[in-house]
Amino acid sequence: MTTTHAYDALVIGGGGGGLRAAIELSERCRTAVISKLYPTRSHTGAAQGGVCAALGNVEEDSPEWHAFDTVKGGDYLVDQPAALLMTEEAVEAIYQLERWGLPFNRTSDGRIDQRRFGGHTRNHGEAPVRRACYAADRTGHMILQTLYQQCVKRDVRFFNEFYCLDLLRDDAGITVGIVAFELATGELHVFRAKAVVFATGGYGRMFRVTSNAHALTGDGPSVVWRRGIPLEDMEMFQFHPTGLARLGVLLSEAARGEGGIVLNSEGERFMERYAPTIKDLAPRDMVSRAIYQEIKEGRGGGPAGDQVYLDISHLDPKVIEEKLPDITEFARIYLKVEPMEEPVPIQPTAHYAMGGIPTDTDGRVVVGADEDVVPGLYAVGECACVSVHGANRLGTNSLLDLVVFGRRAGDDAARYVREADLATPSERPEQPTLELLDGILGRTTGDNAGEIRKELQDNMFELAFVVRSDESLTKMQQIIASLRDRYERVAITDKGARYNTDLMETVELGYLLDCADALVAGALVRTESRGAHFREDHPLRDDANWLKHTLAYREPDGSIRIEYKAVKMGPYVPMERKY
Numbered sequence: 182m183t184t185t186h187a188y189d190a191l192v193i194g195g196g197g198g199g200l201r202a203a204i205e206l207s208e209r210c211r212t213a214v215i216s217k218l219y220p221t222r223s224h225t226g227a228a229q230g231g232v233c234a235a236l237g238n239v240e241e242d243s244p245e246w247h248a249f250d251t252v253k254g255g256d257y258l259v260d261q262p263a264a265l266l267m268t269e270e271a272v273e274a275i276y277q278l279e280r281w282g283l284p285f286n287r288t289s290d291g292r293i294d295q296r297r298f299g300g301h302t303r304n305h306g307e308a309p310v311r312r313a314c315y316a317a318d319r320t321g322h323m324i325l326q327t328l329y330q331q332c333v334k335r336d337v338r339f340f341n342e343f344y345c346l347d348l349l350r351d352d353a354g355i356t357v358g359i360v361a362f363e364l365a366t367g368e369l370h371v372f373r374a375k376a377v378v379f380a381t382g383g384y385g386r387m388f389r390v391t392s393n394a395h396a397l398t399g400d401g402p403s404v405v406w407r408r409g410i411p412l413e414d415m416e417m418f419q420f421h422p423t424g425l426a427r428l429g430v431l432l433s434e435a436a437r438g439e440g441g442i443v444l445n446s447e448g449e450r451f452m453e454r455y456a457p458t459i460k461d462l463a464p465r466d467m468v469s470r471a472i473y474q475e476i477k478e479g480r481g482g483g484p485a486g487d488q489v490y491l492d493i494s495h496l497d498p499k500v501i502e503e504k505l506p507d508i509t510e511f512a513r514i515y516l517k518v519e520p521m522e523e524p525v526p527i528q529p530t531a532h533y534a535m536g537g538i539p540t541d542t543d544g545r546v547v548v549g550a551d552e553d554v555v556p557g558l559y560a561v562g563e564c565a566c567v568s569v570h571g572a573n574r575l576g577t578n579s580l581l582d583l584v585v586f587g588r589r590a591g592d593d594a595a596r597y598v599r600e601a602d603l604a605t606p607s608e609r610p611e612q613p614t615l616e617l618l619d620g621i622l623g624r625t626t627g628d629n630a631g632e633i634r635k636e637l638q639d640n641m642f643e644l645a646f647v648v649r650s651d652e653s654l655t656k657m658q659q660i661i662a663s664l665r666d667r668y669e670r671v672a673i674t675d676k677g678a679r680y681n682t683d684l685m686e687t688v689e690l691g692y693l694l695d696c697a698d699a700l701v702a703g704a705l706v707r708t709e710s711r712g713a714h715f716r717e718d719h720p721l722r723d724d725a726n727w728l729k730h731t732l733a734y735r736e737p738d739g740s741i742r743i744e745y746k747a748v749k750m751g752p753y754v755p756m757e758r759k760y
């Protein structure tokens with residue numbers, strides 16, 4: 182049985198990006214949030230270190246310096262007008278969170294305290310600057326709770342544990358709604374709407390070692406990809422240098438912002454050699470590569486020689502307790518290491534998707550080199566690519582991205598809703614989704630989803646991680662093709678209607694395969710090294726040929742076509758990235 186609903190606007194995803202858009206929308210039109218997780222369980226709640234804005238509360242700062250850092254940090258693949266807009270609107274966005282009750286840490290005179298974070302500097306690289314606003318190491322949790330409260334206050338309608346599995350567009354390409362699966366009952370729901378905002382988060386779960394929650398399987402990008410929307414800069418995936426060894430659980434960069442340092446097995450503070458000016462506070466791509474290099478040259482520790490160490494034992498215990506309580510607890514619980522006394526074993530962990538669904542600065546999804554707007558379709562947060570993060574995101578710029586572009590997307594969607602009519606979906610719009618699910622449920626024997634997922638994660642970690650090459654990526658592409666073949670024959674044992682998590686995890690695996698496929702296709706064509714994308718066989722950045730975005734399209738036969746789009750330049754001329 183299928184139930185049909187009608188709203189003016191739908192937001193898919195109850196993380197920070199989705200909730201911020203919903204706040205804006207709900208003041209002006211009938212809005213529903215559809216979320217596979219209960220909203221406050223979204224990954225935004227796991228964000229630790231901070232959200233940045235040039236408030237200048239502790240040290241002199243300016244939005245323009247922030248924009249420069251963002252562009253340079255992103256290795257010049259950033260669309261500069263978007264970065265200038267974000268850093269300009271950042272200040273008001275933070276004060277709005279404060280007015281909504283977010284409990285930021287304070288300076289002694291009562292203002293929002295700020296701390297250092299990688300790549301954020303004063304006066305175009307002179308020295309690190311204190312720009313990250315924070316609530317201990319639980320900043321994301323506080324943002325998510327604050328935004329959720331505002332949604333409740335505005336009577337936003339929530340459909341929790343509903344999985345969006347399809348996007349509905351009419352023949353002219355106009356957005357008509359979505360199809361969702363209700364986990365509790367196994368029923369399908371058709372949601373008609375004038376505007377749909379995708380805010381489904383990242384897809385780090387394609388890698389074996391990741392900081393990402395289980396739910397981060399790239400559903401939004403894959404759903405729209407299957408409906409003809411390209412994905413931008415998918416090769417740009419960030420590996421965070423300080424994940425707990427082997428587990429990937431994140432130790433926030435805030436640890437280094439507060440004075441923590443990274444050591445190799447010889448106890449050397451090796452970042453002094455790689456980034457003499459800002460050392461351990463160099464951007465994540467550089468620190469991750471430096472760790473890789475140290476390990477390769479035999480200065481890694483641990484049984485397999487594949488880890489280095491994060492040391493905060495020299496910090497004042499009071500600072501650790503007040504400003505880094507959660508991450509020190511993670512080290513104790515998961516590795517049985519006492520960070521106040523000894524260095525914590527770490528390794529790079531798959532962390533953040535810079536690429537995703539292409540949008541303009543109003544969150545509108547745009548297609549092709551000329552950026553044709555898809556009427557009624559929006560994307561925001563980690564699933565989107567504005568692009569303010571370019572080839573490498575600076576820490577604390579993601580939470581900022583959520584609140585700045587969440588507001589802008591909600592605002593523009595509300596405007597669009599006023600002018601548009603509610604279109605009628607085709608006859609039985611749920612049919613393709615039914616076929617997808619029946620295909621999986623109908624087979625009694627077949628391949629095992631868990632094994633396919635494990636092979637995907639292991640191989641992506643070996644072949645498409647911090648260091649890549651034509652050889653490794655070609656191999657990965659072949660592996661994905663064979664995993665896709667096996668996925669076509671996948672079977673599950675649970676055939677029930679209620680809470681069939683087996684079924685949903687299998688659908689999610691299909692999304693992960695899509696995102697991995699697009700990532701590898703982009704990484705293969707980009708024959709240069711830029712930001713997080715490092716090609717051993719093309720170790721230098723190549724602005725003459727590659728100062729452009731990739732757009733990956735999925736063709737009807739399943740192959741991938743790559744197009745290109747110019748980077749929007751601005752005041753900052755690309756230069757060598759030194760810190």
Ligand SMILES: Cc1cc2nc3c(=O)[nH]c(=O)nc-3n(C[C@H](O)[C@H](O)[C@H](O)COP(=O)(O)OP(=O)(O)OC[C@H]3O[C@@H](n4cnc5c(N)ncnc54)[C@H](O)[C@@H]3O)c2cc1C
Nearest residue numbers: 194195196198217218225230231345382562563577579580
């Ligand atoms: C451990 C960790 C620490 C971090 N720390 C920081 C930090 O200190 N500062 C910073 O700026 N950034 C940080 N980040 C990055 C930042 O937290 C994320 O990029 C950001 O929170 C993503 O927000 P989002 O709203 O896009 O998605 P999420 O918060 O991931 O939410 C996604 C939502 O989409 C829903 N969803 C997904 N698929 C479907 C579907 N098919 N149907 C329906 N709903 C769906 C989910 O239910 C969820 O509600 C951190 C990330 C991690 C993993």
